[in-house]
Amino acid sequence: MADLNSHRADWVSILSQPFAGGSVWELSPNDQGITTLIERGVLERLDIGRYSPDSVPWLRLSIEAMKLALVDLERYVSDEDHLEFPSQRLLSDNYLRQRVVLIDPERAGDFTFGAQQQSSTVYLSTTNASDMMVSFIQSNFMGFGSGVFVSEAGISPQNRGAGFSLDPTHSNVVVGSTPLSPCSRSTRRARR
Numbered sequence: 049m050a051d052l053n054s055h056r057a058d059w060v061s062i063l064s065q066p067f068a069g070g071s072v073w074e075l076s077p078n079d080q081g082i083t084t085l086i087e088r089g090v091l092e093r094l095d096i097g098r099y100s101p102d103s104v105p106w107l108r109l110s111i112e113a114m115k116l117a118l119v120d121l122e123r124y125v126s127d128e129d130h131l132e133f134p135s136q137r138l139l140s141d142n143y144l145r146q147r148v149v150l151i152d153p154e155r156a157g158d159f160t161f162g163a164q165q166q167s168s169t170v171y172l173s174t175t176n177a178s179d180m181m182v183s184f185i186q187s188n189f190m191g192f193g194s195g196v197f198v199s200e201a202g203i204s205p206q207n208r209g210a211g212f213s214l215d216p217t218h219s220n221v222v223v224g225s226t227p228l229s230p231c232s233r234s235t236r237r238a239r240r
Contacts, residue, residue: 060128065089065139068097077135078127086117089144094151105153112151120147126220 058078064071065085072088074081090113099106120138124131137143150157172184197204212222 058128063136063139065092067092076128077125077131080121080125082125082135082138083114083117083121085139086120086144086147087113089139090116090148090151093144093148109151109153112157115157116147116150122220124219130219132219 060076060079062073063076063082063085064073065088067088072085074085076082087110091109094109094113096106096109099109124133124138125135128135173182175181213220215221
């Protein structure tokens, strides 16, 4: 309870990436939206627009670009207070050009650290006439969330903690704000 009581909401900046004559906007880490921005930055530099949507080259490049973005997500994205460097570096022209050259348009690259898991996220938001807002996100991962239902609260806790690391040197290590047993630690520092 002490860990839950000490939780705080973070006000974060938004990041953008030019794409197809417009801009794509996402929340900054600890949010996973930067993955989309990295992928779009790579695709923009590959001139993906020259291919018709859903054609074989379009799909191949899209898949390879997302694989690169997911590798970066796994390695670098964590709570903003614990990033190794400013997240905007992952969107810099120099960095994205370095990533683009790794893609072979004829062969699948081995960029991933393993098979991707299925996940499901529901997001709801509302605003009233007085500009009061509610933002709710429920993100389950690998099946039906944690598999636990808290009947008193009417919620099923998420299990996004599966993407964290127990390695104390990893940027996305699981830690709590209070000393608790390892099985009850909070993921406050490294949320996704």
